[in-house]
Amino acid sequence: MYHRFDAVIVGAGGAGLMAAAQLAGKCNVAVITKLYPVRSHTGAAQGGIAAALANVEEDHWIWHMFDTVKGGDYLVDQDAAEVLAREAIDAIIELEHWGFPFNRLPDGRIDQRRFGGHTRNFGEAPVRRSCYAADRTGHMILQTLYQQSIKNQVVFFDEFMMLDLLLTDDGVCTGVVALDVETGEFHVFHAKAVLLATGGYGRVFKVTSNALSLTGDGVAIVFRRGLPLEDMEFYQFHPTGIYKLGILLSEACRGEGGILRNGLGERFMERYAPTLLDLAPRDVVSRSIYHEIREGRGVEGKDYVYLDLTHLPKEVIETKLADNTDFVRTYLGLDPVVDPIPIQPTAHYAMGGIPTDVDGRVTVDAQNTPVPGLYAAGECACVSVHGANRLGTNSLVDLVVFGRRAGKHMLQFVQENDLHPLPKEPDYRARAEVEWILENEGQEKVATIRAELQEAMMADASVFRTGDGLRRMQDKLVELRNRFTRITIDDRSRTFNTDLVEAIELGYLLDCAEAIVACALAREESRGAHYREDFPQRDDANWLKHTLVTRTSGGLELSYKPVIITRFQPKERTY
């Protein structure tokens, strides 16, 4: 089927819906989403959204900007970080006006709490900057934005999976191709502008806080179309995932006073981050946990440590951390009021992704040349405000600030530009991919290949990396790709074929993994979440630059682009 719109948004999480709010009613816009909008993983975000409102104590956007830059180990583009920190305040107020039910102070203003890496006066001590709704801030963002979409009568194509992006030979974006999962039909969306807001790809790793559906679709599709990806080596592991399950326990647990303890009962963060302690940035805390485990100080000598909330008032645990408490009770059968909770780092957030400028325009080179009509925002994008390591509560800000900016820019773009003609047979690639999977006869199972990928990525490309490990991973990827050509699926029907969907998603995961590993192997230094045991120091002389990786007919090509530094010169990063 053929559709024509001014603007098409792919993804209905926080980023996509925020952009939709700018366009609805002002131009002809549609949102395509493989999940029902309210099922998007933005709804899983717990702890909060940062903005220097200074409601509880003195705070300034420039402190927020500094923390973001330092937290990202100076790989952050500072023009973007400034936009983030300044516009966060406005965005929060806008959300409030749309009905977001923030927790409140006794005088009725928005309450704020502490979060990792957010500090007063350029690093002096933790500051209360995170606005929140109990421990379901993301749920409330998703609900609030979906409610606005209903109010604004946004047109949704629910359970439509994007399979391809349409670009002309001279690099103008003209639309997308999607599969209607329910019917198995192909749909061509012809548009003046497309926004990709498809979220992250945590499912490349075995232990992750990410939904089963977070398979990097948008990122992989862009990569397949020959556009570059940025900083793919930077993938964040959140310190407190529920042991083995990976389900996230929010940093808000530590923001409210929770403490990490090793097998000996020691508050081990005293050794690694004497000022911020348990509220040091995530890369630092995750590595510290693994250090403890390697030194044999995990609980019972095993590969986990404890998150201890038992000293907190029961009331705080039950109300401000209600969902987290529920997770622990449901999945571990433990009670956080009296039991310490077994945790291990869990794959959480992609700092890298589709390169964009501060207006969400997708860019293709070191000069930030934009692709006309193509935008990206949210976790799939890389502006880059998170650099080498994202601070907690900064992703939700990223979604609303840059989702909004992208939406506004798109509106202007569609008003000023005409529709470009579509290429001939716009859906041939998507059809070929689906037909191939439906008809292929081999011996390999999608689930087996996926499990091996996740296991291997966990072993060789997660918190600690080495040249040898990454090369081993590259070989493994060659093998897995090869086997992927021999998959067979059981379900050959057209209606709601999730067997097919999972096979397509595995293809995307393989692409994301390949990009991560190539970039990680090349970067011979340690910065933020990227830690090379064979190159343990940060090396600004050689590596203060963003990686761009592009797929060409000759294999993956790496190039680099400068980091934008405006206010804060790189310094050693201690907490």
Next chain:
Amino acid sequence: MQVTLRIQRFNPETDTKPHYQEYTVEVEPTDRVLDALNQVKWYQDGSLTYRRSCAHGICGSDAMRINGRNRLACKVLIKDLGPKITIEPLLGFKVIKDLVVDLEPFFAQYRTVMPYLINDEPPPTRERLQTPEERELIEDTSKCILCACCTSACPIFWTTEWLGPAAIVNGHRFLFDSRDRATEERLAVLNQRFGVWRCRTIFNCTEACPRGIQVTHAIEQVKRRILFEQS
């Protein structure tokens, strides 16, 4: 441990009516029912179809009937069910395939309660004020993830046309928001023929809610509000 899953299957391309199929899988007692379904799908029968995403009870994708009760498959552990588990799609909705049902009518009901803040007064430059006590009134109903467990557990919903508990919960969320100004319009919707008065206070909905929302209580509060505004 080994468990047997007895799952209702239906493929519209080949079946005229649903049938049951049994699978035996090896799982840990602490695994989720969703893990067991995944075992089947990934290693035994890829054609088994269900929705899922977050796998920890916050996205609302995998509402289904598990041993006769509406649950999220990712929020029930095997050890709480025993070795034989019957899994069926939610009642009251058209089955698209296996455990996947058509939720469009559910979302349509939701949309009729105007589930968004209505307040045309020019907003202040900063946040609107709301005290913690005022905020507390919507704490419970704002937790709703629109999973449909409650609505599809309601016997009234199976037989008559009516809003259903989930839509009322979301009406409540705005009706009791101190910032909202559309009380009259909201009550008109909730008070209509298909509105709150169809509820017989059977509590199935409250029992079914995976978010622990006091659904029946919220419906009662809405009823009282209607009576109060009318008097």
